[in-house]
Amino acid sequence: MTTKEWIKQKQMNTHILLVLLSLIMIYPVIWWIGASLKTNAELSLPNIFPSVPQWSNYVNGWTAIPGHTFTKFFTNTFVIELFSVAGTVISASLIAFGFARVKFKFSNLWFSMLLMTMMIPSQVLIIPQYVIFFKLDWINTYLPIITPHFFGGGGFFVFLLVQFIRGLPRELDESATIDGCSTFGIYWHIIMPLIKPALITVAIYCFMWTWDDFFQQLLYISSVDKFTVGLALRLFMDSQSAVEWGQMLSMSLLSIIPSVVIFFLAQKYFVEGIATTGLKG
Known part of the structure; x- marks a missing residue:
C-alpha cells in the first residue's frame, strides 16, 4: 500500500468512526422525533418510529392548553x-x-x-x-x-x-x-x-x-x-x-x-x- 493510499484509508476510517459516534449522539433526538408521532399506547413499544405517524399531535398540541x-x-x-x-x-x-x-x-x-x-x-x-x-x-x-x-x-x-x-x-x-x-x-x-x-x-x-x-x-x-x-x-x-x-x-x-x-x-x-x-x- 502506497503512502497516498494509506492516508486515504486512514481518512476513511476516521470518517466512518465519526459517523458512528454522530449516530450515537443523535439517537435521543431521533427517538424524540419518532415519539412525537406516537400515541400514548405506542410509546411503550420498542420501535423508534410509529406504524402510523400521528401528525395530528402537532396540530392538537398547538391548541391543547384551553x-x-x-x-x-x-x-x-x-x-x-x-x-x-x-x-x-x-x-x-x-x-x-x-x-x-x-x-x-x-x-x-x-x-x-x-x-x-x-x-x-x-x-x-x-x-x-x-x-x-x-x-x-x-x-x-x-x-x-x-x-x-x-x-x-x-x-x-x-x-x-x-x-x-x-x-x-x-x-x-x-x-x-x-x-x-x-x-x-x-x-x-x-x-x-x-x-x-x-x-x-x-x-x-x-x-x-x-x-x-x-x-x-x-x-x-x-x-x-x-x-x-x-x-x-x-x-x-x-x-x-x-x-x-x-x-x-x-x-x-x-x-x-x-x-x-x-x-x-x-x-x-x-x-x-x-x-x-x-x-x-
Missing part, C-alpha cells in the same frame, strides 16, 4: 429574546470597549471586580434580586428578565468582548482620532464592525441561555397570557388529567427549533468568534 395557543407562547418568548439579545450586545460591547480602550482611574480594579461577579453562584442572588424587583413592582412582567441584559448582560460577555477588542491594533484608534473621530465614533464606526464575529457569538449565547432559562421565567411570571414556551410546556402537563405525551413531545420538539436554526445559520461567525477571542492581532 384558551391559549402556542402562537402566543412563542410570541412572548421571542419578545423577551429580542430585547435581551439587543440589550446584551449593545451594553456588553460598550462596557468592553471602555475597559479595553478607555483609560480611567482604577480600571484594573473594576475589571477584576467584574471578573469576580462570574464566580458568584446565581443561587446566592435569587432572594436579593427578587426583593428588589418586588419593591419596583416588576413581578409578573418581563422587566426582571430583560432589564439585567441592558447592564452588560453578565461578566462573561463583557470579558469575551474585552479580550477580542484587545486583539485589535490600537493604531486604528489613533488614525481615527487624527481624522477627528470621537471616542464614541471609534467605538461605533471602527470597533463594532471589526468585532462582528464576537458580537454574533455573544448574541447566540444570550439567545440560547435566555431561551432555556426556565427558572427566572417561573419565578417572575405568573399570568398564563404572559407565559413563555418553557412555562407553557409545564402548564401542558398540569392542565390535563391524562397527559397526551405525543402532543407534549411534539411541542417540546418545536421549542428547540429556533435555537438550532439560529446556531446553524450563524455557525461560521460563532466558530470564528470563539477561535479568535483572546488572540493578539
